[in-house]
Structures are given as structure tokens and as C-alpha cells.
Amino acid sequence: MPRAKLLASDEFLPASGVLDWSDPKRHWAQRPRPCRFCKGPTCLRDEGGRPSHKTCAETYRARRQAHTVQVYAQRAQLTDDDGHA
Numbered sequence: 001m002p003r004a005k006l007l008a009s010d011e012f013l014p015a016s017g018v019l020d021w022s023d024p025k026r027h028w029a030q031r032p033r034p035c036r037f038c039k040g041p042t043c044l045r046d047e048g049g050r051p052s053h054k055t056c057a058e059t060y061r062a063r064r065q066a067h068t069v070q071v072y073a074q075r076a077q078l079t080d081d082d083g084h085a
Contacts, residue, residue, distance in 0.1 A: 017062065018058065019057060019061075021054050025052075026047075028044065028045065029043050030043065030052075031043070033051035034045075034051060035052050036051055036056075037056035037057070037060055038056050041051065047066075
């Protein structure tokens with residue numbers, strides 16, 4: 001079975017479930033752009049500098065984490081205790 005692609009650490013939410021975007025130099029731009037998720041205008045920028053509402057990014061990351069957990073749980077059900085399919 002192929003190994004799962006590891007995600008960059010910034011793709012996961014912190015334990016609090018809330019992203020820290022308090023640094024205006026990193027997360028604020030003067031010119032609004034469409035959010036990469038909902039397409040609404042935003043001056044906020046994610047860790048990669050892409051336009052994104054904070055709540056949209058948190059929702060996306062929470063869903064991505066839930067999906068990753070689900071995939072690993074399904075894979076665990078496909079193998080026995082010895083790791084055999």
C-alpha cells in the first residue's frame with residue numbers, strides 16, 4: 001500500500017482550532033482580493049500569501065484534518081494486527 005502524502009504543518013489547525021493571524025505584516029494586504037475558498041473579497045492573506053478569510057481557512061483545514069483521520073481509520077480497518085491485508 002502506498003504511503004500517504006504528508007501534509008505541510010501549516011495545513012493543520014493548531015489544537016485550539018483557531019489560526020493565529022495576528023501579525024498584520026504577514027496576514028494583511030491593502031488591496032482586497034477574492035478569497036480562495038468562498039470568492040468573497042478579503043484583505044486577509046494565509047501563510048502562503050493567498051487571499052483567504054480566516055474562518056474559511058480554519059474550516060478548510062478542519063475538514064482536511066477530518067478527512068485525513070478518516071482515511072487512516074479506513075486503512076487501519078483493512079489490515080489485521082500484523083499489518084497484513
